[in-house]
Amino acid sequence: xxxxxxxxxxxxxxxxxxxxxxxxxxxxxxxxxxxxxxxxxxxxxxxxxxxxxxxxxxxxxxxxxxxxxxxxxxxxxxxxxxxxxxxxxxxxxxxxxxxxxxxxxxxxxxxxxxxxxxxxxxxxxxxxxxxxxxxxxxxxxxxxxxxxxxxxxxxxxxxxxxxxxxxxxxxxxxxxxxxxxxxxxxxxxxxxxxxxxxxxx
Amino acid sequence: xxxxxxxxxxxxxxxxxxxxxxxxxxxxxxxxxxxxxxxxxxxxxxxxxxxxxxxxxxxxxxxxxxxxxxxxxxxxxxxxxxxxxxxxxxxxxxxxxxxxxxxxxxxxxxxxxxxxxxxxxxxxxxxxxxxxxxxxxxxxxxxxxxxxxxxxxxxxxxxxxxxxxxxxxxxxxxxxxxxxxxxxxxxxxxxxxxxxxxxxxxxxxxxxxxxxxxxxxxxxxxxxxxxxxxxxxxxxxxxxxxxxxxxxxxxxxxxxxxxxxxxxxxxxxxxxxxxxxxxxxxxxxxxxxxxxxxxxxxxxxxxxxxxxxxxxxxxxxxxxxxxxxxxxxxxxxxxxxxxxxxxxxxxxxxxxxxxxxxxxxxxxxxxxxxxxxxxxxxxxxxxxxxxxxxxxxxxxxxxxxxxxxxxxxxxxxxxxxxxxxxxxxxxxxxxxxxxxxxxxxxxxxxxxxxxxxxxxxxxxxxxxxxxxxxxxxxxxxxxxxxxxxxxxxxxxxxxxxxxxxxxxxxxxxxxxxxxxxxxxxxxxxxxxxxxxxxxxxxxxxxxxxxxxxxxxxxxxxxxxxxxxxxxxxxxxxxxxxxxxxxxxxxxxxxxxxxxxxxxxxxxxxxxxxxxxxxxxxx
Numbered sequence: 001x002x003x004x005x006x007x008x009x010x011x012x013x014x015x016x017x018x019x020x021x022x023x024x025x026x027x028x029x030x031x032x033x034x035x036x037x038x039x040x041x042x043x044x045x046x047x048x049x050x051x052x053x054x055x056x057x058x059x060x061x062x063x064x065x066x067x068x069x070x071x072x073x074x075x076x077x078x079x080x081x082x083x084x085x086x087x088x089x090x091x092x093x094x095x096x097x098x099x100x101x102x103x104x105x106x107x108x109x110x111x112x113x114x115x116x117x118x119x120x121x122x123x124x125x126x127x128x129x130x131x132x133x134x135x136x137x138x139x140x141x142x143x144x145x146x147x148x149x150x151x152x153x154x155x156x157x158x159x160x161x162x163x164x165x166x167x168x169x170x171x172x173x174x175x176x177x178x179x180x181x182x183x184x185x186x187x188x189x190x191x192x193x194x195x196x197x198x199x200x201x
Numbered sequence: 202x203x204x205x206x207x208x209x210x211x212x213x214x215x216x217x218x219x220x221x222x223x224x225x226x227x228x229x230x231x232x233x234x235x236x237x238x239x240x241x242x243x244x245x246x247x248x249x250x251x252x253x254x255x256x257x258x259x260x261x262x263x264x265x266x267x268x269x270x271x272x273x274x275x276x277x278x279x280x281x282x283x284x285x286x287x288x289x290x291x292x293x294x295x296x297x298x299x300x301x302x303x304x305x306x307x308x309x310x311x312x313x314x315x316x317x318x319x320x321x322x323x324x325x326x327x328x329x330x331x332x333x334x335x336x337x338x339x340x341x342x343x344x345x346x347x348x349x350x351x352x353x354x355x356x357x358x359x360x361x362x363x364x365x366x367x368x369x370x371x372x373x374x375x376x377x378x379x380x381x382x383x384x385x386x387x388x389x390x391x392x393x394x395x396x397x398x399x400x401x402x403x404x405x406x407x408x409x410x411x412x413x414x415x416x417x418x419x420x421x422x423x424x425x426x427x428x429x430x431x432x433x434x435x436x437x438x439x440x441x442x443x444x445x446x447x448x449x450x451x452x453x454x455x456x457x458x459x460x461x462x463x464x465x466x467x468x469x470x471x472x473x474x475x476x477x478x479x480x481x482x483x484x485x486x487x488x489x490x491x492x493x494x495x496x497x498x499x500x501x502x503x504x505x506x507x508x509x510x511x512x513x514x515x516x517x518x519x520x521x522x523x524x525x526x527x528x529x530x531x532x533x534x535x536x537x538x539x540x541x542x543x544x545x546x547x548x549x550x551x552x553x554x555x556x557x558x559x560x561x562x563x564x565x566x567x568x569x570x571x572x573x574x575x576x577x578x579x580x581x582x583x584x585x586x587x588x589x590x591x592x593x594x595x596x597x598x599x600x601x602x603x604x605x606x607x608x609x610x611x612x613x614x615x616x617x618x619x620x621x622x623x624x625x626x627x628x629x630x631x632x633x634x635x636x637x638x639x640x641x642x643x644x645x646x647x648x649x650x651x652x653x654x655x656x657x658x659x660x661x662x663x664x665x666x667x668x669x670x671x672x673x674x675x676x677x678x679x680x681x682x683x684x685x686x687x688x689x690x691x692x693x694x695x696x697x698x699x700x701x702x703x704x705x706x707x708x709x710x711x712x713x714x715x716x717x718x719x720x721x722x723x724x725x726x727x728x729x730x731x732x733x734x735x736x737x738x739x740x741x742x743x744x745x746x747x748x749x750x751x752x753x754x755x756x757x758x759x760x761x762x763x764x765x766x767x768x769x770x771x772x773x774x775x776x777x778x779x780x781x782x783x784x785x786x787x788x789x790x791x792x793x794x795x796x797x798x799x800x801x802x803x804x805x806x807x808x809x810x811x812x813x814x815x816x817x818x819x
Contacts, residue, residue, distance in 0.1 A: 044439060
């Protein structure tokens with residue numbers, strides 16, 4: 001695996017030699033934008049939290065112990081992401097692959113839990129079309145799930161790159177940026193879990 | 202510095218398709234916006250022909266709805282925003298002393314996505330009718346008629362354009378924060394660079410809100426969700442909030458870059474520094490912040506209740522203060538200067554005058570009882586055209602006259618320019634000033650016919666005549682550009698035709714690919730001016746001939762290995778994939794295949810892009 005930045009052309013075309021602040025600045029800006037993206041959906045959910053029309057209410061369908069377990073899984077993936085980044089910084093390819101795999105698996109487990117949960121809810125009569133509450137719930141949680149899925153894909157891509165020895169620190173796809181993204185998606189879930197699940201039952 | 206500045210990237214169309222040069226991308230934005238401007242202008246002309254006389258029958262009601270919707274959408278998203286992006290792309294890196302934007306390929310991606318999304322929205326004319334629910338697309342009107350795909354095109358197209366804008370905004374912010382030349386502190390940046398930065402932040406934090414609203418509309422229309430279904434207890438007013446919390450900052454997105462351009466032009470043509478530079482900068486920043494707290498003044502008639510109405514009325518009056526500060530600073534800049542009334546200066550002065558009129562009629566909207574009368578009348582149409590045409594468009598045209606020599610090496614003709622200016626100023630006022638009267642006399646917006654004998658006939662005819670004059674003025678403008686550039690009959694400009702103050706005038710016209718042979722070291726605001734002129738005891742500029750054009754001796758050596766990023770077709774590919782996804786979403790009920798194919802293309806583009814070396818081996 002080659003993560004030796006010193007051996008790579010450092011100049012990315014604009015007279016700057018350290019590429020990381022540039023990428024990190026843009027990533028932070030993008031995450032700021034994502035805050036409004038999720039904030040708008042959370043606002044919609046809060047507006048419609050009691051607008052259940054003929055459908056079931058939050059109290060009737062939510063299974064908080066189950067969702068707590070899957071939330072725990074997702075939060076643990078932040079820990080493994082930190083370990084992966086740490087291994088990357090130490091140029092420890094073996095550890096990096098172990099923790100990347102663990103992070104991706106935990107993310108996939110969370111997604112599986114979400115799919116299971118959605119199936120249960122639909123069986124209990126809460127669908128996209130039954131109430132504004134249902135629409136807002138599914139939009140918010142599935143857009144978050146989509147972000148987790150993108151994260152799992154990025155982690156898998158990095159794993160493959162690492163195995164083929166093409167994971168460079170200066171490319172668009174690097175461990176630090178994916179780590180930032182992954183932690184952000186986890187933090188958003190903490191808000192969603194609190195606002196959507198804990199406060200509604 | 203000879204040899205490998207940029208690896209070869211093909212010729213002709215392929216070179217433009219794969220370009221990652223911020224200057225070329227800036228020109229692409231500008232030319233594309235120019236074409237959309239022609240289309241949007243023709244739409245406006247058709248609207249005016251329809252309204253020239255009572256009971257007009259140039260257009261059917263259906264066609265009229267499509268045309269005013271597309272006129273608004275085009276002018277906002279496909280003309281003014283990309284024109285601002287064009288200036289920002291071309292000049293932001295140069296003004297802060299960088300060789301390119303932070304992410305050249307992301308920049309190309311933004312452009313191609315803008316182009317493809319614009320074409321996609323316009324393709325709706327061919328496949329069953331264009332969006333017809335106004336550019337604001339109020340629910341539940343926009344969610345109800347689901348048999349046609351018109352508003353789906355609008356929702357998806359706006360979302361794709363939003364992705365392009367967020368990408369370019371992140372790019373500009375990263376450029377300003379991390380790539381300024383040595384000594385270019387934030388408070389030595391030209392005002393235009395500052396305004397571009399504020400605009401980027403406005404877009405970053407406002408677009409996601411409307412994006413969610415657009416997704417909700419799309420889901421309501423295609424998957425049967427109930428976000429805006431009042432019968433199920435939903436609140437369609439949510440749409441107005443999500444739209445305007447984006448839509449009002451958007452107004453500043455459209456006009457702040459023009460204010461930045463005018464703040465560059467006035468000092469140059471008055472031969473004085475900008476009066477109160479920090480005030481101009483920070484009032485721009487203040488507009489950015491307060492701009493997020495005024496959105497509900499678009500909703501005074503929607504029944505929000507007196508508390509919200511008073512709150513937003515007051516915040517709207519407050520935001521007029523930083524705007525007023527800027528206007529006084531511009532007047533202070535001109536005051537006592539040695540004014541040259543060249544075409545860029547004329548347009549800048551008209552910008553100030555027209556913007557003041559639009560700003561004042563805007564303050565009348567802040568007064569809730571007055572606004573209740575003016576709402577959805579032609580008074581509102583008059584107001585926002587004074588701000589966005591009299592303001593923004595005059596500012597951008599000033600920018601074209603000012604920077605054309607930097608783009609092409611030739612000056613636009615002054616005589617033709619003055620014809621253009623006077624025709625445009627007269628035509629503009631003929632068109633939009635009568636609309637104040639029409640609106641106060643009760644003429645409603647977005648209505649395709651009006652009866653005779655309501656007292657609206659004369660002013661409507663005047664407005665239509667004015668619209669034709671505006672059109673003629675832009676024909677003159679186009680001729681000026683063709684004559685100067687394509688027929689090469691314009692005067693050669695040299696590096697610094699206006700005796701400028703900022704870094705773009707230190708380099709050749711047009712600039713070299715890498716902008717600066719040696720990255721400049723900046724010592725003050727208006728650095729280039731201070732390299733040319735000292736001041737006498739009374740503050741008048743005194744030329745320092747010895748230093749003109751000299752590089753100085755304070756540059757760090759060793760900047761001779763310039764590697765510009767290589768051309769890449771992946772950005773265009775990725776954006777093309779996203780537009781295929783867009784078509785899939787428009788025909789959501791059976792478009793999953795297109796969505797899948799589009800996603801695959803996009804991923805191919807993104808991964809190819811992430812993995813290719815930035816600078817290819819030569």
